[in-house]
Amino acid sequence: MTTVDQSVSGPARLAEAGEGISAEELGLAARNHGMPLEALRYDVTPAGLHYLLIHYDIPDTDGATHVLDVDGLVGTPLRLDLAALRERPRVTRRVTLECAGNGRALLEPRPVSQPWLVEAVGTAEWTGTPLAPLLRDAGVGEGAVDVVFTGADHGIERGVEQDYQRALPVAEALRDEPLLAYEMNGAPLPPQHGAPLRLIVPGWYGMAHVKWLRRITIVDRAFDGFQNSVAYRLRQRPDDPGVPVTRIEPRALVRPPGFPDFMSRVRVLRPGPVVLDGRAWSGHAPVRRVEVTTDGGATWAEAALGPAGDDFAWRRWEFPWTATPGRHTVSARATDASGRTQPDRPPWNRGGFANNLVQRVEVAVTAAD
Numbered sequence: 073m074t075t076v077d078q079s080v081s082g083p084a085r086l087a088e089a090g091e092g093i094s095a096e097e098l099g100l101a102a103r104n105h106g107m108p109l110e111a112l113r114y115d116v117t118p119a120g121l122h123y124l125l126i127h128y129d130i131p132d133t134d135g136a137t138h139v140l141d142v143d144g145l146v147g148t149p150l151r152l153d154l155a156a157l158r159e160r161p162r163v164t165r166r167v168t169l170e171c172a173g174n175g176r177a178l179l180e181p182r183p184v185s186q187p188w189l190v191e192a193v194g195t196a197e198w199t200g201t202p203l204a205p206l207l208r209d210a211g212v213g214e215g216a217v218d219v220v221f222t223g224a225d226h227g228i229e230r231g232v233e234q235d236y237q238r239a240l241p242v243a244e245a246l247r248d249e250p251l252l253a254y255e256m257n258g259a260p261l262p263p264q265h266g267a268p269l270r271l272i273v274p275g276w277y278g279m280a281h282v283k284w285l286r287r288i289t290i291v292d293r294a295f296d297g298f299q300n301s302v303a304y305r306l307r308q309r310p311d312d313p314g315v316p317v318t319r320i321e322p323r324a325l326v327r328p329p330g331f332p333d334f335m336s337r338v339r340v341l342r343p344g345p346v347v348l349d350g351r352a353w354s355g356h357a358p359v360r361r362v363e364v365t366t367d368g369g370a371t372w373a374e375a376a377l378g379p380a381g382d383d384f385a386w387r388r389w390e391f392p393w394t395a396t397p398g399r400h401t402v403s404a405r406a407t408d409a410s411g412r413t414q415p416d417r418p419p420w421n422r423g424g425f426a427n428n429l430v431q432r433v434e435v436a437v438t439a440a441d
């Protein structure tokens with residue numbers, strides 16, 4: 073790692089009690105948009121509505137000249153252009169991506185970074201070639217520990233100049249699911265989603281899915297790059313080495329019912345029967361149960377689940393409700409087949425990662441006419 077200015081490296085900051093979102097955070101939020109929650113209606117999120125997270129700039133890449141290098145601890149280093157990647161076996165997987173920082177801005181104290189509420193999620197159909205056979209063709213050397221994925225983007229983070237790089241443990245990289253994707257929802261990858269090539273690691277939080285992928289390097293020790301050893305770790309104190317952020321914790325979201333108030337986003341609803349719905353997902357195991365509350369968590373009831381689809385894509389749920397005049401707080405909570413669920417109090421860590429706090433949707437039901 074190159075350290076540009078030691079004085080600015082170090083732990084991310086926590087906001088003071090009552091400190092508002094800064095202009096810098098607003099700048100990040102304006103670049104990295106979330107998925108409008110009404111888009112929870114789609115099984116597959118249209119590309120323009122999928123959330124975005126780009127640490128630096130969208131790099132200048134060119135699909136006609138782009139190459140992927142596979143090197144490090146391999147029997148035969150490989151260099152493949154897009155035409156060569158397209159000749160390899162082709163798969164399409166429906167995968168829900170969620171940023172590890174989703175929900176961060178709702179935490180107390182609030183970690184200062186991209187200020188997500190709950191909308192840093194989307195589900196796309198990614199087409200490309202499976203990663204594991206490519207690694208096997210290169211020949212994974214004995215003693216391989218991590219597989220490092222390098223993007224074409226470059227920047228500085230907390231004083232450290234770097235290419236965006238993330239490593240996966242070799243056993244995860246050799247699973248069946250990860251793929252090198254060159255299409256999203258049946259069209260070439262858009263620039264903001266990693267054109268012309270990105271990694272997709274079904275079940276893992278967003279940071280693992282390296283965009284603008286240009287190099288894969290197998291190494292014989294735990295990779296110590298910034299995004300693995302400094303950034304994406306769950307820690308309580310700045311000096312805590314922490315544990316790595318990995319798979320997506322279960323979460324359910326409610327598709328906001330009725331219509332919104334422009335500023336407050338409070339939902340306005342007419343009284344009477346209404347079917348609430350939304351989506352639920354987990355990167356550990358398929359979703360088995362969704363519960364809904366319409367009284368701010370005092371009582372919970374079982375929602376009906378839609379058809380089970382791909383293991384790493386969200387699942388629809390619905391819940392019939394009779395809206396009565398007055399204010400209500402509506403929430404949903406997911407439980408997966410591993411027994412993981414959404415806790416009453418969100419797990420807090422200094423980065424605000426993997427906090428699957430329960431969304432609260434404020435609903436104002438009008439008086440009966």
Ligand SMILES: Nc1nc2c(c(=O)[nH]1)N[C@H]1C(S)=C(S)[C@@H](COP(=O)(O)O)O[C@H]1N2
Nearest residue numbers: 123124125126127171223236278281282283
């Ligand atoms: N090269 C590169 N890959 C990257 C990032 C990045 O900044 N550079 N951001 C990561 C993060 S933090 C997330 S959440 C996902 C977001 O993917 P999306 O923008 O396609 O939704 O991309 C990941 N891959």
Ligand SMILES: [Mo]
Nearest residue numbers: 125171172278
């Ligand atoms: Mo992210």
